[in-house]
Amino acid sequence: MDRQVRCYDCGKTYRLEERQRCSCGEPLWFDADAETFEWPDDDRNWTAGMWRYEDALPVAPSSAVPTGSVPGTTPLVRAEGLDEYAGCRLSLKPEGQNPTGSFKDRGTAVGVEYGLRDGHDWIGTVSHGNMALSTSAYAAAAGLEAAVFVPADTPLERLELIARHGARIFRVEGDYGRLYAETLGLEAEVGRFVNSDTPLRVAGQKTVAYEILEQFQPSAPDAIVLPVSSGGQASGVWKALRELEAAGLLDADDVPRLYLVQAAACDPIATASREGRESVSAIEPGETIAVSIANADPPSGTRALTAARETGGAVVSVPDEATREAMDRLATAAGISVEPSSAVALAGVRELSRRGELDADEEVVTILTGSGYKERYDVDVESRTRTIDLEAVERELAAALE
Amino acid sequence: MDRQVRCYDCGKTYRLEERQRCSCGEPLWFDADAETFEWPDDDRNWTAGMWRYEDALPVAPSSAVPTGSVPGTTPLVRAEGLDEYAGCRLSLKPEGQNPTGSFKDRGTAVGVEYGLRDGHDWIGTVSHGNMALSTSAYAAAAGLEAAVFVPADTPLERLELIARHGARIFRVEGDYGRLYAETLGLEAEVGRFVNSDTPLRVAGQKTVAYEILEQFQPSAPDAIVLPVSSGGQASGVWKALRELEAAGLLDADDVPRLYLVQAAACDPIATASREGRESVSAIEPGETIAVSIANADPPSGTRALTAARETGGAVVSVPDEATREAMDRLATAAGISVEPSSAVALAGVRELSRRGELDADEEVVTILTGSGYKERYDVDVESRTRTIDLEAVERELAAALE
Numbered sequence: 001m002d003r004q005v006r007c008y009d010c011g012k013t014y015r016l017e018e019r020q021r022c023s024c025g026e027p028l029w030f031d032a033d034a035e036t037f038e039w040p041d042d043d044r045n046w047t048a049g050m051w052r053y054e055d056a057l058p059v060a061p062s063s064a065v066p067t068g069s070v071p072g073t074t075p076l077v078r079a080e081g082l083d084e085y086a087g088c089r090l091s092l093k094p095e096g097q098n099p100t101g102s103f104k105d106r107g108t109a110v111g112v113e114y115g116l117r118d119g120h121d122w123i124g125t126v127s128h129g130n131m132a133l134s135t136s137a138y139a140a141a142a143g144l145e146a147a148v149f150v151p152a153d154t155p156l157e158r159l160e161l162i163a164r165h166g167a168r169i170f171r172v173e174g175d176y177g178r179l180y181a182e183t184l185g186l187e188a189e190v191g192r193f194v195n196s197d198t199p200l201r202v203a204g205q206k207t208v209a210y211e212i213l214e215q216f217q218p219s220a221p222d223a224i225v226l227p228v229s230s231g232g233q234a235s236g237v238w239k240a241l242r243e244l245e246a247a248g249l250l251d252a253d254d255v256p257r258l259y260l261v262q263a264a265a266c267d268p269i270a271t272a273s274r275e276g277r278e279s280v281s282a283i284e285p286g287e288t289i290a291v292s293i294a295n296a297d298p299p300s301g302t303r304a305l306t307a308a309r310e311t312g313g314a315v316v317s318v319p320d321e322a323t324r325e326a327m328d329r330l331a332t333a334a335g336i337s338v339e340p341s342s343a344v345a346l347a348g349v350r351e352l353s354r355r356g357e358l359d360a361d362e363e364v365v366t367i368l369t370g371s372g373y374k375e376r377y378d379v380d381v382e383s384r385t386r387t388i389d390l391e392a393v394e395r396e397l398a399a400a401l402e
Numbered sequence: 403m404d405r406q407v408r409c410y411d412c413g414k415t416y417r418l419e420e421r422q423r424c425s426c427g428e429p430l431w432f433d434a435d436a437e438t439f440e441w442p443d444d445d446r447n448w449t450a451g452m453w454r455y456e457d458a459l460p461v462a463p464s465s466a467v468p469t470g471s472v473p474g475t476t477p478l479v480r481a482e483g484l485d486e487y488a489g490c491r492l493s494l495k496p497e498g499q500n501p502t503g504s505f506k507d508r509g510t511a512v513g514v515e516y517g518l519r520d521g522h523d524w525i526g527t528v529s530h531g532n533m534a535l536s537t538s539a540y541a542a543a544a545g546l547e548a549a550v551f552v553p554a555d556t557p558l559e560r561l562e563l564i565a566r567h568g569a570r571i572f573r574v575e576g577d578y579g580r581l582y583a584e585t586l587g588l589e590a591e592v593g594r595f596v597n598s599d600t601p602l603r604v605a606g607q608k609t610v611a612y613e614i615l616e617q618f619q620p621s622a623p624d625a626i627v628l629p630v631s632s633g634g635q636a637s638g639v640w641k642a643l644r645e646l647e648a649a650g651l652l653d654a655d656d657v658p659r660l661y662l663v664q665a666a667a668c669d670p671i672a673t674a675s676r677e678g679r680e681s682v683s684a685i686e687p688g689e690t691i692a693v694s695i696a697n698a699d700p701p702s703g704t705r706a707l708t709a710a711r712e713t714g715g716a717v718v719s720v721p722d723e724a725t726r727e728a729m730d731r732l733a734t735a736a737g738i739s740v741e742p743s744s745a746v747a748l749a750g751v752r753e754l755s756r757r758g759e760l761d762a763d764e765e766v767v768t769i770l771t772g773s774g775y776k777e778r779y780d781v782d783v784e785s786r787t788r789t790i791d792l793e794a795v796e797r798e799l800a801a802a803l804e
Binding site for chain 1: 501545551568735739783795802
C-alpha cells in the first residue's frame with residue numbers, strides 16, 4: 001500500500017496527501033513495485049475484475065464495496081468485419097460494459113477504496129458526465145456521500161442519471177479548468193477528489209492496459225488507440241506499459257505505440273503535436289458531438305503528448321463527420337453501440353492508416369471508452385421502419401428480405 | 403447438438419424445425435444431456451461467459467460472432483445495505499451488465515449461433531424493447547439481417563436504439579399476442595424467430611441460473627426472485643434447476659424456491675395464482691411503468707406458474723409505487739441503476755418478506771434483468787442540485803457536507 005507519488009517528468013516524489021501535482025507543474029502518479037509483478041495465477045479468477053492486478057495497485061479491495069461493482073474484465077473483441085474500414089487488424093475493448101457503462105469505473109473503484117481505508121465519509125469529482133455518474137454510483141455502493149461538480153451547462157439528461165444515485169450535484173458557473181484545479185487544491189480535501197488525471201484515478205485506469213496485454217498473450221498488439229481528453233486515461237495506459245516492461249513481462253521492442261485521438265473542434269494535444277511543441281496549452285474550443293472529450297485545457301495534456309512520442313505513436317484529430325461514420329460502423333458491423341467520444345478512436349484508426357502510421361497487417365487495439373445507450377443521438381429510424389398491419393406480416397417480411 | 407424439443411407438460415417430443423409449440427398448446431424446450439453435466443473445470447475460463455456451460459446448450463459458439471459479444475459472467479452482488487429493506491439476506495444478479503444492457507443477450511446468442519449453423523441469413527423477433535435491441539446488435543455482430551416486429555405504439559426513444567444496429571423494424575398494428583404466435587407459425591421461417599419463450603431463447607436464458615448456482619457454491623440460495631412477463635426467463639431458470647438436480651449438482655432439498663413478480667396493473671400469472679387456477683389466461687391490462695414486462699397474454703404463463711408451484715415458490719404482483727421505491731433503493735444503496743421492470747423483483751422480495759414467504763436469515767437472489775441507463779425516468783434533480791459560482795466552491799462544499 002504505497003502512498004508515494006512521483007512526477008513522470010522531473011522525478012520528484014511526494015506523499016499523496018501532500019499534493020496531487022508536482023512543483024514543476026506536471027501531474028503525479030503512484031510509484032508501483034513493478035519489478036516484482038507477475039501475471040496473476042489462474043486461482044486469481046477473472047471474476048475479480050480489475051483487482052486481478054491488485055499487486056500493481058495502491059490499495060486493495062475491501063468487503064465494504066459489493067463485489068458486483070467491480071469493474072474490468074471487459075472483453076477483447078477481434079472485429080474482422082471492420083478490418084477493411086480500419087485499414088489494419090482491429091480489436092476492440094468495449095469499456096462500456098463496465099458497471100456504469102464507461103471506463104471511468106476503474107479509477108473510481110480505486111478512489112472509493114482509498115477513501116474508505118482513510119475513513120473518509122465522502123468523495124468528490126469534477127466531470128462532464130461519465131466520471132460523475134461512475135463516482136455517484138460507486139459512492140452509493142460503498143455507503144459514502146458523493147460531491148459532484150459539473151459545468152453549469154451540463155444537460156438535464158445527464159444530471160438525471162447522476163442524481164438517481166443520490167449524489168450532491170453542484171452546477172458551477174465559471175471556467176472548467178480552474179474549477180478542476182481548485183478542487184484539487186482545497187486544503188481540507190486533498191485526496192478526496194478523484195478527478196480525471198489524479199494519481200488514484202490513473203492507477204485504476206491503467207488496469208485496462210494490463211488486461212489488453214494479458215488478453216493478447218503470448219504476443220502484444222502493435223498499437224493501442226484511444227480517445228484523449230484530460231490525458232488521465234492515456235497516462236494510465238502509458239504507465240501500465242512502462243510497468244509491464246519494467247517487470248520483464250513486455251520486451252522493449254514489443255511495447256505498443258500509443259495513438260491518441262481528439263475531435264478536430266477541440267484538439268489542444270493534437271495541436272501541440274502538429275506544431276512540434278514540447279508542451280500542451282489551452283485553446284479556444286469549438287463545438288463537437290464528442291462532448292465527453294471536449295477538454296480545451298487538459299491537465300495531463302503534456303504527459304499524454306509525451307506518452308505518444310515516447311512510444312513512437314502520435315496524436316491526431318478527426319472531424320465530427322468521420323466520428324459519426326465510425327459510430328455507425330461499430331453499431332452495424334460489430335453490434336457495439338458507443339458514444340461519439342469513443343467512436344473518435346475508430347475514426348482515428350482510419351485516419352492513421354490513411355497516413356501510413358498503421359499497416360494492414362498490424363494488430364491494433366481500440367479502446368471504446370463508453371456505452372452509447374446512455375444518451376439519444378440523431379438516428380435515422382424512418383428509413384429502417386415500416387408500419388404494417390398484422391395481416392401483412394408474412395408478405396412484408398418476404399418482401400423486405402428477398 | 404440436440405435438435406429435440408419436448409413439452410414440459412405432456413412430455414411429447416418434436417424436432418425444433420417441426421414446431422415451437424406442442425400440440426397440447428404448451429411451449430416446448432430443448433432436451434439436454436443433463437445427467438452427464440459437471441461444473442466446468444478452471445481451464446474453461448470465466449471469460450467464456452455463458453459458453454462456460456456449452457455442454458448444456460443446444461449449439462456451440464462459433465468464431466463468426468466476435469467473442470466480445472459473449473453474454474454472461476455477470477457478477478453476483480451481496481447487497482447487505484439492502485437486507486433490512488428486503489427482509490432477507492439479499493444478493494443481486496445485475497444482468498444489465500450484459501453487452502446490450504439486458505438479460506436478453508443470453509438467449510439471443512444461442513439463437514444467432516443456431517441460425518449461423520443452419521446457414522440462415524436473417525433472424526427475427528417480436529419484442530417491446532430489450533429483446534429487439536439485443537437481437538439487432540447480435541445479428542449485426544454476426545453479419546446477419548435482423549427483422550424486428552414491435553407494437554405500433556413503441557416509443558421513438560426505443561426504436562432509435564434498435565435502429566442504430568441496422569435492423570429492419572416493423573411497427574405492427576394489431577394484437578401483440580397474435581403477432582407473437584403468428585411469427586412462430588410462419589411456414590418458411592420456423593426456427594428463425596427467437597421470441598421470448600422459444601426453445602432457443604429459453605436454452606440461453608437458463609444459463610443465468612447455472613451461474614447463480616455456481617457462484618453460490620458450495621451452498622445454494624434459498625430462493626430466486628425474478629420479474630415475469632412472457633414466462634420465458636422463468637422457464638429457463640426452472641429448467642436449469644431441474645437439469646442441475648438431474649446432474650446431481652443440486653440436492654432435491656436444496657432446490658431454490660422460484661418467486662415470480664409482476665406489475666399489479668398487468669398481472670395475468672399472479673391473478674391465476676391468486677385464484678388457484680391451473681393455467682393462465684389473458685387479462686385486460688392497465689398502465690404500468692414496468693413496460694418491459696407488461697404482457698397481458700403470456701405464452702409461457704402456465705409454464706411459469708407451474709415452475710413457481712413445483713419449487714414451492716409463488717407469483718405475486720406489486721404496485722408501481724413500490725417499484726419506484728425499490729428502483730430508488732437499488733440506485734442509492736447498491737449503486738445499481740435498473741429499469742422499472744427489474745425493480746419489481748426487489749419490490750416483490752419486500753412483499754414476500756412481509757407475507758412471511760421469505761425469512762430474515764434466508765439467502766435470496768434477485769435477478770435484475772436490465773440496465774436503467776437506456777431510458778429517462780422521472781428523477782428529482784432539483785432537490786439534489788445547487789447552481790453556484792466558482793468562487794464559492796469551498797464554502798458550498800463545506801456547508802453541504804457538514
